[in-house]
Amino acid sequence: MPGHPSPTSMGLQFPEGFIWGAATSAYQIEGAAAIDGRGPSVWDTFAKTPGRVRNGEHGDVAADHYHRWSTDLDLIKELGLRSYRFSIAWPRVVPGGSGPVNRKGLDFYRRLVDGLRERGVTPMVTLYHWDTPQELQDAGGWENRDTAYRFAEYxxxxxxxxxxxxxxxxxxxxxxxxxxNGYLYGSHAPGKQDQAAAYVVAHHQLLAHGLAVQAMRPHLGPQTRIGPALNLHPCYPADDTPEAQQATVLFDGYENRLYLDPILKGHYPQDVLADVARFSPMSEHIRDGDLEVISSPVELLAVQYYCPIYVTGAGETVRKHPTSEAFWQQIYPEGMYDILTRIKKDYGDIALTITENGLPCPDVMGADGTVQDTGRIAFLRDHFAATHRAITDGVNLESYHVWSLMDNFEWQEGYDERWGLIYVDYASQQRTPKASARWYSGVIDANGL
Structure with missing residues (x-):
């Protein structure tokens, strides 16, 4: 991008062919919630339930990407991004979650993929970013095993x-x-607080992943890769006591191994299953053959890193680092290195991509028409450096997608939190690249820091 500042040199060069990108999700940016045949999702319902979302906001319009996709892709190209990770809205393609396909919805994503390729940007598609069709939710949602099969069809x-x-x-x-968030705390759709159901939901989602891998293979060539996108939290003892060490192992099981082990090793962690059995019938829902399905071979693991977790001997969490505008996010770049190297150590040399990492900032448009988000630049610089060290130490990481491409609907926080490289004025829908976007363009051009 012309005029972008040179990044402060740290002397760090990334491997040749390393891919830099950014990420979004459908409900957070698309809008067009009831246009061209899209059906309602659980997030449409949840966001319009009084008291669920800050300021009563919702995603009916969001960043209006559905109508502005072409100019948004031009911005992606202008920034120099090589990859764009986005999600497809299940209710836009299969409005009821099963049954007839909505061709207008499918055509939108065809145009998006073609538009990216025409601009020299590689599309990375996420099939599901939390927007379960409401009709499926009415039939039990992820508590219902049938939803996993409907997902595979989609x-x-x-x-x-x-x-x-x-x-x-x-x-x-x-x-x-x-x-x-959806089943323990109730802060996300579908807004339940049901410990027993939560881990049945975990199993059915993992089953859906495996069934989808199997369903997609016949339609894809041998070079096309499939994998899950997991948010992983490195877990550390809050102190040096044996109790904290022990509690951290189990906490890590819930945060990381419960999802990594069945997909990459073909079994659930036994310590977690035993603990879950105290309050959830999860194990009763694991049928013969399920783990073979869940562990269907994948070629790629998408890692999303935002913060670490520190665990006390009582199994509670404490904060050890400064937090961002997001109350839950402790800023600890070293955690990026730790989680990436841990994956290689425990799960082998699978190809990795970072599909989310970012920071909300109090972004304000200045009188000069710029947004000076220096905090985001510092955050990304430090996390890129930690990533570089992991690569140097042998981690097979091939790409990095900043969250997020543009400001958007931030779930229960509505539009209060701004995570984007691009500033969105929601009244006018005008897009303005922030200082971080111009800085990031420099990183991409140099392929280094």
């Missing part, structure tokens, strides 16, 4: 329609977030 539709034009496919985005 995945096959997309694989057949887009095929190898998308070289990297991601099945589920952060199943853990639905388990925790």
């Amino acid at each position: 995945a096959a539709v997309l694989a057949e329609a887009l095929g190898d034009a998308v070289p990297n496919w991601l099945t589920l985005n952060e199943p853990k977030t639905i388990v925790q």
